[in-house]
Amino acid sequence: MSDVNLSKAVRSNLLSLQSTATAMAKTQERLATGLKVNTALDNPTNFFTAASLNSRASDMANLLDSMSSGIKTIEAADNGLKSITKTVETMQSTLRQARQDKSFKTESYTIDLGSSPAGTEQISFEDGAVGTTAVDIDLTENTATAASDVSTATGLTGATQLDDVALGLADGDTFSVSDGTTTYTFTAATGDDVSDLIAGINGAANLNVTASLDDNGSLKLTADSNDIGITIGGTGAIIGIGTQSTPTAVNTAKTVDSLVSEINANTSLDGNIRASNDNGKLRIENLSTSELTVTGVTTGGVVDGGSSTQEILGNAVRKNLVKQFNELRDQLDKFADDASFNGINLLRGDKLKLTFNETGSSTIEIQAKDESGTPTSINNTNLGIVEVANADFDSDVTLDAKLETLADAMGKLRSHASSFGSNLSIVENRTDFTKNMINTLETGAANLTLADTNEEAANLLALQTRQQLSSTALSMASQADQAVLRLFG
Numbered sequence: 161m162s163d164v165n166l167s168k169a170v171r172s173n174l175l176s177l178q179s180t181a182t183a184m185a186k187t188q189e190r191l192a193t194g195l196k197v198n199t200a201l202d203n204p205t206n207f208f209t210a211a212s213l214n215s216r217a218s219d220m221a222n223l224l225d226s227m228s229s230g231i232k233t234i235e236a237a238d239n240g241l242k243s244i245t246k247t248v249e250t251m252q253s254t255l256r257q258a259r260q261d262k263s264f265k266t267e268s269y270t271i272d273l274g275s276s277p278a279g280t281e282q283i284s285f286e287d288g289a290v291g292t293t294a295v296d297i298d299l300t301e302n303t304a305t306a307a308s309d310v311s312t313a314t315g316l317t318g319a320t321q322l323d324d325v326a327l328g329l330a331d332g333d334t335f336s337v338s339d340g341t342t343t344y345t346f347t348a349a350t351g352d353d354v355s356d357l358i359a360g361i362n363g364a365a366n367l368n369v370t371a372s373l374d375d376n377g378s379l380k381l382t383a384d385s386n387d388i389g390i391t392i393g394g395t396g397a398i399i400g401i402g403t404q405s406t407p408t409a410v411n412t413a414k415t416v417d418s419l420v421s422e423i424n425a426n427t428s429l430d431g432n433i434r435a436s437n438d439n440g441k442l443r444i445e446n447l448s449t450s451e452l453t454v455t456g457v458t459t460g461g462v463v464d465g466g467s468s469t470q471e472i473l474g475n476a477v478r479k480n481l482v483k484q485f486n487e488l489r490d491q492l493d494k495f496a497d498d499a500s501f502n503g504i505n506l507l508r509g510d511k512l513k514l515t516f517n518e519t520g521s522s523t524i525e526i527q528a529k530d531e532s533g534t535p536t537s538i539n540n541t542n543l544g545i546v547e548v549a550n551a552d553f554d555s556d557v558t559l560d561a562k563l564e565t566l567a568d569a570m571g572k573l574r575s576h577a578s579s580f581g582s583n584l585s586i587v588e589n590r591t592d593f594t595k596n597m598i599n600t601l602e603t604g605a606a607n608l609t610l611a612d613t614n615e616e617a618a619n620l621l622a623l624q625t626r627q628q629l630s631s632t633a634l635s636m637a638s639q640a641d642q643a644v645l646r647l648f649g
Contacts, residue, residue: 219518237506240499279411281465288452289432
């Protein structure tokens with residue numbers, strides 16, 4: 161405690177100076193910090209409200225990092241999808257190019273079986289699109305000498321009895337006719353005549369022999385085809401009836417047109433090879449990417465039906481396109497493998513979960529799913545794209561089926577792209593919303609705590625003026641107290 165007694169005027173001016181100094185210190189602090197509420201003592205309500213708003217803004221700012229990372233993860237998946245889609249489109253172009261290419265290899269052969277073909281000559285096709293089981297085509301066809309008619313019993317008429325001298329058949333005697341496969345036996349009975357015999361022969365099942373009377377009234381037996389020999393027998397006296405000799409078989413080479421028709425009509429060769437007439441030569445087209453083995457052709461290109469074999473090369477263009485297709489397919493899976501960001505790959509079935517608010521009540525889960533909603537990965541297997549072999553490019557029908565598979569795959573890719581695009585839009589919209597909310601929260605907190613620098617500068621100037629005036633007043637009060645000293649002068 162001070163033992164000095166100050167006058168009322170001095171003490172009043174001193175207190176005013178102290179108050180002004182305190183006010184100046186606070187104003188200077190506000191100007192230095194930019195805040196009018198620096199501690200809870202300045203304004204508890206505003207201080208704690210602003211602290212709460214700033215804390216929420218900080219929490220939401222932390223979420224922005226996760227959302228930004230999520231956006232990049234979705235963009236990485238979208239980049240992978242775009243590359244995969246372009247790859248599938250290129251694969252479609254490869255199939256269409258193969259579909260349009262018709263540069264199949266052909267060979268033309270001269271048919272020469274010699275003057276007396278054995279009848280066993282064949283041309284065989286194996287390998288290529290035909291497969292490992294050879295398909296044989298006979299090169300010859302069998303013809304026979306015309307069979308002569310068998311006639312006897314000159315002068316017989318329909319009324320002549322069978323037991324007349326001419327045939328000498330008594331009741332119970334038999335007359336048999338055979339075509340080499342079927343035998344018909346006629347048993348004579350009382351009253352039977354030639355017309356009954358003719359009717360019996362012509363009515364016999366599966367007997368390829370026709371009976372009739374010729375213009376001279378002779379019994380005439382005629383074979384239904386040239387390669388049938390008629391044999392006649394029986395138990396009675398058969399006068400003048402002989403046995404027809406077996407026709408002589410003759411093998412002749414088939415014509416080129418005949419072979420062309422037969423090869424093209426063969427179901428085992430249909431779509432695998434194609435035959436045509438090349439100015440009298442047999443032209444074979446290998447409708448395959450693999451070599452076709454042709455047996456029965458000499459090195460000189462002559463079809464002789466022997467054991468020699470020749471090769472017809474496969475379609476080299478389609479074979480090369482098979483390799484291109486498989487290389488593109490391999491790249492498709494590699495694009496999917498590399499479309500990851502920060503360890504998350506949505507194309508491989510990983511799940512991305514993002515939180516949108518500080519309480520965790522607003523979230524989104526992003527994951528590739530199939531049409532039934534089941535989580536899936538995007539790869540060749542799930543898209544139904546399988547590795548192809550050379551044989552898959554042999555047939556246009558197979559190529560069309562492959563194109564349909566790729567069209568289905570494109571549909572799946574577009575569906576995934578649409579889903580990821582929708583999710584990306586949601587996350588981007590939420591990011592913008594969060595940024596705006598952070599700005600709103602921070603602005604609200606600032607409104608509660610920030611100082612008006614213009615106002616505080618004016619306050620400081622006013623306080624400085626007041627301080628000067630207080631100092632002057634204090635000086636004047638002190639001078640009044642010093643007036644008593646003059647009495648001791």
